Amino acid sequence: MKSSVKRFFNITLIITGILFVHSCNNSFDPTDRDNGTYSVHGMLDLMEESNYIRVRNMNAPFTLEATEELDVIVTLQNMETGASSFLEPSIREYRGVYLHTFSYDKQALPDTGYLLSVESSDGFKVDLETVTPTHPEPQIIREDNGCSTPVNMVFDPMNGGTFTVRFGTELDTEEKDGVWGRIYTFEPSNYEDRVSISFTPLRTAQGVEASFGTCFSLLPGRNLYVAIAHYSPGFYEELNADVTDILETTRRFGGFYADTLAIPVDPSR
């Protein structure tokens, strides 16, 4: 019995030693490197002469050392003409992290397909496509500038992007915010090839201000303001969707423009 006990201890010691040596790997990297990917955030604003794209290596933690280098080339191709442009890189430091931004210094064209490519030297590539929204001149159809005269505002053509409208009675200034009503959203399912909006300035102003004031009191600037935003097809939905895929939330690219129109109003009519 005693020799078997000794044998037992010896075997246990050997097994323990083997296990100890075998299980020496104690390193720990919490990053899921199988994804090995880049995040891309940016848009083509039709109203801007230059547009900017932020690219980041998502495996790089938030340190100066890890973010200093970004081994990518970013290009933007006009899919109508085939012309391709390299985006100019720039780097700046922000709270211990380097930020890499790429600029496109040509004005983006409306209703045009673009392909944004981010490619690393080891061949990993991210391609993002978008079609910029159309940029129709708004048509204002009305009999006169009267406060109670119906107005029909038409945007034509549209190419399937979401369109948002917001009415206001005062513009934002540096000192204070303007006065604006709720946002009206026109999704592709709400229109065919154009967006037509009908309203009456006085009723609209009363809705914005939530009061039954007169034209004189509600519209002192003699203008009813209309803030519009027009997105690439699918871009608005992408920005406002519930998270179903993490990867999607790290790649945002689309076309967009925003503008503010002033609808003149004559309170005396």
Add this chain to the structure above:
Amino acid sequence: MLILWRFRLTPQDKRCVVLKNIATVILIFLLCITGLEKIQAQEGALLRIVTINGEDGTPMTGATVVLAEPGVEEPPDMFCVSDRDGLCEIRNIEANVELELTVSYVGFQSYNETIQFEPGDRKLVRATLNPAVGELNELVVTRQRYLTTGEVGIQRITSTQISRTPSPVAGGDLATFLQTVPGVITSGDRGGDLYIRGGTPDQNLILVDNMPIIKPFHISNLFSAFPDNIIQNADLYAGGFEPGYAGATSAVLDVALRPGNMREYSASASVSPYIVGLQAEGPLEKDRSSFLLNSRYSLIDETGGFLTGEDQNIQFADVLGRYTVQDENITCSVTGLYTHDSGEIVPMRNVDHSWTNVAAGARCLAFSETFNHPIDASAGFTSYKNEEGTPEQRERLSIVNQIYVAMDFKNDIGRLPVDIGFGMTMKTYRLELSERFTRFVSLENLDVTVPVGYVFTATEWSVGDHITFYPGFTSQFTLDMPLTFEPRLRIAWQPGGSDQSQFSLAAGRYVQMHSGISDERDAGTVFTVYQPVEPGDPFPSAIHGLLGYNQRIGQSVSFNLEGYAKRHFNIPVSKWNPEPRIELETALADGLTFGFDFRFSLEEPLYYATVSYGWVLSEYEAVSGDLGAWVEEPVFSYSPAHDQRHKLNITGGRRIMGFNLDARWELGSGKPYTEIFGYDFSFRLPFENPNTSPGTARILYSEPYNGRMPWYHRLDVSVSRDFELGGSTRLETQLGVINAYNRRNIFNFDYGTLQRVDQSPFFPYLSVRMIL
């Protein structure tokens, strides 16, 4: 119209139906208790034995009681083992036969008495065992039976086992020993939570002298409220537990505290770098009543930085008092317990955790020659409070208060012993969340009281000489919910009638009326919301199946092999979101756990060794949409954070020249965690321009629990020696080290600070206990 009305019950009608059901069940049991008295005819005699330790006058657990005809060589068939009250019973004794009663316990002189019964006799014998001097009586050894009672899923824990596990306190602690049990998982070396065979802490029932205590484990996982020198014994039911335990779906830890010394006064003081303790006990009336006081307070926040080079910002304390009175026919105890824990689980996170237990309860066991059965009654109050927040402000608070009463009777139906019991607990749940969290969670601030009752019955039925069935069922009820039906069964089979080996099986259904919600993705948080199950919602429940084989070889060697499976239903799990943040929104998941444990044990007078290995697989599944998971499958399966596949513990010790050498080595596989998908700066397009705005830094989770932490292992060693200083004064000393080869074992990865948090480094200690 009348017919239509019958099927359209109003809430008041439903409550009426439930109350009627409750009343019916209680009535049935009252009839069983009183009516069955008459069924107990003059069939056989009854012997009750109370075994007393001659050293201190306290009840003795685990003494073997044998009743046999003198001179008969065959193995006796009338025997029992004394329970935590020192009591055991032998029933249906043949009358008019001279019998020899032997009560024995290793290390003590046996008690012998010749006894004879008249038909229907009920005798009570108080057997006092005095310590043996010199060689063990051979008669004791040959008459010693290793009595097994369907032990699958049960770990019987003694204070000796606890004291042998290296621990930075003189004597040892239950928490340290529990970590050597296969199937028992902790989140590391801090947090105070136990995961047992795939179950979560809120699925466990912990009883201390019948008081339900939510979390008696300290913030350092090396300590609980129970040092070795206050425990009478502890039973860990890792699954398949008997009907008397209601309200848990995973495991039960039943701790019995010992009474104070009934004959002599004693006091002790202990100190180690981790903790300081005081204890006092003694008789209030010799052999009749005693007191026991024990208190401990941590020092690790003062000494940890010096000894380990790392600040240990944790504090804990516990205070226990016990009054015991025993008479010829009754034993009562009153116990009070207070524990408090606070500190930082993850040092760099600047989040404070704390929890407090307050408990006071009384228990009486009455037995006499007049009653046909002993009556066990207990009542008391417990309170558990846990909170979390910044040092400046508490952000989350959850409280559970319980007022309980329980009674347990034993009786006979014909020749079948029947155990019947019922209990009622008034549970008050309170939850307070700061505004920062109420905006995100579906939980609301809560303050509700729910009465929960239960009844149970169990019996024991032997078929032939070798197989015994232990069927029973439990039923729980509240005012708003239907009765539960929880059948349970244990079977024990001793092949060939040998008491050296046994196959056992346990199965059953288990239901609980509450759920505990915590964000398991983050080991650095231990805050748990306890709340009752809402009327109309499904109960968390489980089905257990266990199969075990136990074999003894001679006097010294035993091994045990157990396989088990648990199926859990309606487990609340945190919903997922792609960003690491506290998440208390929940979805319901189902879980499946299966695995096996193997234990080998060698016990010799001068040395011992234990090898235990556990393999377990836990898997949860839930509807992906409910979880908020960004996966394509409609039902998503994953391994929860406590799915530790492999755990190996080797403990051993030897006595050499008056010194006790003890060592423990543990090896465990890594637990699941969620990898980081990436580090990103997000933008609120089109309102933020990448040229002018930096964006918002965020860390994104990858697919939930898709990674495994590295394996860990740790060696703890100690050498101890006792010194007799004259009179009854004794000095116990222990020199040891935790994590002897200073391995960096990971505790968790903190996503907020992007830092790895390790478990305890090399920690030397010298602990001293002076006993007067």
